[in-house]
Amino acid sequence: MVSTLSHIREIERVGMGAVSPRDAPVIQSWLRCLNDYKLDPAVAQEAYIVPELKLREHREQAEELIRIGRSGLEALFNQVAGQNYVLLLSDARGVTVDFMGDPTFDNQLRKAGLYLGSEWSENRAGTCAVGACMVSGEPVIIHQDDHFDTSHIGLTCTAAPVFDTLGSLTAVLDISQLRSPTVKTSQQLALHLVASTARRIELANLITRTRNDWVLRLARSPEFLDVDPDAAIALDGSGRITGLTHGGFGALARSMNLAGLSTRDFLGQPISQVFDIDVDDLPRFMRGRSNGERLLQARNGLVLFASAVAPAVNLRSAVPAQPRLPRALRDLSNGDAAMERVQARAAKLAARDIPILIQGETGSGKEFLARAIHDGCGGSGAFVAVNCAAIPEHLIESELFGYAPGAFTGASQKGKRGLIEEASGGALFLDEIGDMPLALQGRLLRVLSENEVQPVGALKARAVRLRVLSASHRDLAELVREGRFRQDLYYRLNAATLSLPALRQRQDLGWLVDQLLARIEKENGASYRLDRAARAVLLAHDWPGNLRELSNALRVAAALSEGGVIGTDSLPDHLFAEPAAARPGDEDALRQALTDCGNNVSALARKLGVNRSTIHRRLKRLN
Structure with missing residues (x-):
């Protein structure tokens, strides 16, 4: 065991810029403790347990998380039985809301902070596994004198983050020991176990919260595809991604050469942007099919095994009424799935x-x-x-x-x-x-x-x-x-x-045209009517300038209209000049291009550099 004095001096040397052989997450945390939180390594702080009333508040707010995570904690605790490990489930503020350990050592565990109600946020406890994991969002081992505070240097702690379906840190799972072998590599198995359990908790949370969506489980090998997949994605009825197991999918994204993207960047995207499938293809990945039929190809060519779970809709029970949105938010869309998710989330956030x-x-x-x-x-x-x-x-x-x-x-x-x-x-x-x-x-x-x-x-x-x-x-x-x-x-x-x-991705474009035109009518004190051909042109355009471009186009059209009737000759000229990369030509050329791509709309969209919705609009217009 390192001496207290040598530990303090090492931290001070690191603070002055000295090179240290310790892991980068440890050094980064030490520097945050010194520079951001102004903690003094020479002043030892006892572990902090929040008051009973405060703990009750934290546990009430994390009630669903505790329920979902409990089976994962029990399974992990059984795996390490007899090795004196303690499990802590902390909320996003670093307070332990669930705990499993040997009751024989309750007094020692409470004194060390390995107990229900302990707070392990980095600004309070210094460098620790829970706190470092909260900041970095990555699994981490903080072993013995990696800890900043000298009162914790006997502990070994390993933690992994748990993200919600939208990519926000919702919890940290920690596995710790009061005493352990000196070598840090002794905790590599603990790191693997805690990261795997965190991934399972994320999967259970995704399935619980997306019962009305498709869930697509993904794995590099077929053996555990249906019981312990590497990652999972939730998809709405139009095939857009509504949620992810962010830890697992982040690892898969790196394998797909998508490391530069945050997992949040995939939310709202069509599944066809990531894999070579559409929502209509999902039934062929359901259980009962052979593994050879359940192969999925990513856009970069990576092949994965996939298992699809259909929405758990009970047709015999009435669908519960959705909470009514405030009028101001409700008026932003009319039936677009992506916008409805934004509106629902905005309504919850608006009250806070x-x-x-x-x-x-x-x-x-x-x-x-x-x-x-x-x-x-x-x-x-x-x-x-x-x-x-x-x-x-x-x-x-x-x-x-x-x-x-x-x-x-x-x-x-x-x-x-x-x-x-x-x-x-x-x-x-x-x-x-x-x-x-x-x-x-x-x-x-x-x-x-x-x-x-x-x-x-x-x-x-x-x-x-x-x-x-x-x-x-x-x-x-x-x-x-x-x-x-x-x-x-x-x-x-x-x-x-x-x-x-973006406007080109919205399913309620026709409604938006009518809403903006009604606003122009109110401003001008006049009445306007779009003829069929003009409406078709508006619905077929990609609108790179989004709502602002659409509003300006309608204002020009209203000004140039004859007798309040807006025809194609009233529309701005640029609506008829498509970029060369996106112009498939006449009907025969478009159909031939689609045939060449095996009638796969996604493949044709990628070949032309446009969205699938653009191809569908052009096919509809040509028909």
Whole structure:
């Protein structure tokens, strides 16, 4: 066992930049403890057990997680019986909400923090398996003097993350011992067991939460396909991905050369974008078929075994009524499956004071959704929208934060309230947040952390209380990696993410055309009617500019219409000029191209570089 003094000195040397032979996750955690949490390795902290009332709150909130995970914990505990291991299931805040261990050692386990109610968040306990796993989202071994706090250096702890179906960390599963062999490699089997159990808990959670969806189980070999697959995907009736076992699917994605994508990026995508199948192909992967018939090919050529489970729909029992969405959110779509998922999630989040990041292509309606969230939760106060890309860089500071009287040359002698202060008591919507100058991101972070804003040139800060909604068409995580967006601000804004589908992917395009046209009629005090040919052109277009492009096209068409009738001659010219890569030619050419691809619409779409929905629209139009 290493001495306390030598352990403290090693951590201090690492903090000063010395090279250490320890694993990278350990070094990274030590540096977070020193630099971010300001922990002192010389000050030992006893394990912290939350008060009974607080523990009850954590367990109530994790009730379903505990129920789903219990069988996995019991199976794992039976596997390691007699080896003095303790199992901890911690919630996303690091508090142990379920526990299995030898009651003979209760007093020792409680003192060491290997007990129900112990909190192992990194900022409280220092480097530990649960805390490091919460930060990294990866399985980790923190063995003996890997621990930051000297009171924990006798322990060996191994943990794996458990993600929910949408990719958020929901729990950490930990397997620990009070005493163990000195060699860290002695815990490799524990790492394998805890990661496998976490994967099974994710699968059980996916099956529980997606009873009305297809579930596609995936494995590299057929032996355990139906009982212990490598990963699983939930699919709605249109074949779009609604959920994943994120730990297992992430490993498969790396095998498919998709390592640059987050598992969240697959949500809402058609299954045909990942594998060479459509939703209509799923029945042939159900049980009863031979393994040779249940082979699935990924887009990169990787072959996997697949097992499909049909939705568990009981036709004899009435379908429970879905909770009614607030009017503001309900009016955003009409029967599009991807949008309905966004609306349902937004309705749940709207009632909580949680920062929301809205992702989507330019013009896809991010501000409409943000405004609907504010209105839908009965939000009082103003909704203040700020386009960070539209305000000149030299003005954005004074526009956001305001300024004191005479703060700079040309400033008003009365000063000016900034947009952040204008939004106090309501909601601040920061559109295209990825374009905010790096220097101002730190000031915005302070506003969000301290709930106060200091105008330019002012000596005192002013208190503000507001909800922050932000949006971007750019990949903020990539900007963080490039050093162009602050990581701490990214995590502050990205408590929850809503991803809007592009207009070309939506199933309610006809309804949207009618809604936007009705809005133009109200603005112009006139009545318009689309003839059949003009509507067909609108429905066949891919709309790279999304709702904004559609709205502009309808405004032009209304202005050019004769007697309120919008025909093809009223539509903008660009709607008739398709890109060369997407132009299949006349009807015969399209049908021949489809025949050449074995009548596989997915294969033809990939060959032409367009979506399957585009091919279907063109076939329908030609017919």
